[in-house]
Amino acid sequence: MNIIFETPRLTLRQMTINDAPLLLELNSDPEVVKYLHEPTLQTIEQAQKVITDIILPQYRNNLGRWAITTKADNNFIGWCGLKYRPELDEIDLGYRLMQKAWGKGFATEAAQETLNYGFGILKLPIITGKAHIENLASIKVLEKIGMNFIGEGLVDDCPVRTYTKANPSA
Numbered sequence: 001m002n003i004i005f006e007t008p009r010l011t012l013r014q015m016t017i018n019d020a021p022l023l024l025e026l027n028s029d030p031e032v033v034k035y036l037h038e039p040t041l042q043t044i045e046q047a048q049k050v051i052t053d054i055i056l057p058q059y060r061n062n063l064g065r066w067a068i069t070t071k072a073d074n075n076f077i078g079w080c081g082l083k084y085r086p087e088l089d090e091i092d093l094g095y096r097l098m099q100k101a102w103g104k105g106f107a108t109e110a111a112q113e114t115l116n117y118g119f120g121i122l123k124l125p126i127i128t129g130k131a132h133i134e135n136l137a138s139i140k141v142l143e144k145i146g147m148n149f150i151g152e153g154l155v156d157d158c159p160v161r162t163y164t165k166a167n168p169s170a
């Protein structure tokens with residue numbers, strides 16, 4: 001198991017193809033993808049394709065969406081991590097949790113340490129976060145981890161708020 005980092009309550013590790021059933025459970029919930037520009041996943045084959053085509057290639061650059069498990073019970077609750085978006089030339093901070101894990105501060109805990117990892121270990125100069133303007137929980141997370149509001153705009157025809165943070169050590 002390739003662990004990226006731990007927080008007081010969470011372990012973040014690289015995903016493998018064996019995580020497809022967990023990713024399917026996460027991405028088949030319409031509430032989870034409500035504000036995201038993507039359809040729900042319906043089949044295990046679709047989840048496997050997301051892992052092989054989207055998630056695993058990011059690991060080559062030491063970036064990626066990492067599986068989050070809770071230390072208390074070793075349960076998968078979602079993912080958090082950094083992704084290079086070539087069309088925007090940005091390193092994007094993202095997170096997605098199962099509904100049962102919402103409202104416990106887990107996204108904030110994972111996102112905060114992801115920022116620390118991106119700046120401290122990967123030495124990234126700047127990290128960006130985007131959220132649909134109505135996705136108040138996600139916006140709250142970006143603000144709680146100290147990211148700065150840059151503006152609103154359309155990305156893939158979706159109205160989003162953009163936040164950035166520069167590496168404090170740069």
Ligand SMILES: CC(C)(COP(=O)(O)OP(=O)(O)OC[C@H]1O[C@@H](n2cnc3c(N)ncnc32)[C@H](O)[C@@H]1OP(=O)(O)O)[C@@H](O)C(=O)NCCC(=O)NCCS
Pocket residue numbers: 031032033035036095096097098101102103104105106107108109130131132135136137138140141
């Ligand atoms: C966004 C998401 C990751 C937040 O996860 P979480 O673990 O519940 O987040 P946290 O508990 O760390 O913090 C959420 C904050 O938003 C607040 N919040 C939650 N729902 C809210 C709402 N509808 N309106 C206003 N604030 C809200 C919470 O009260 C909390 O703030 P607080 O600590 O000051 O009370 C989770 O809702 C999720 O996975 N959503 C689906 C996927 C998604 O939208 N990802 C983000 C894409 S940009």
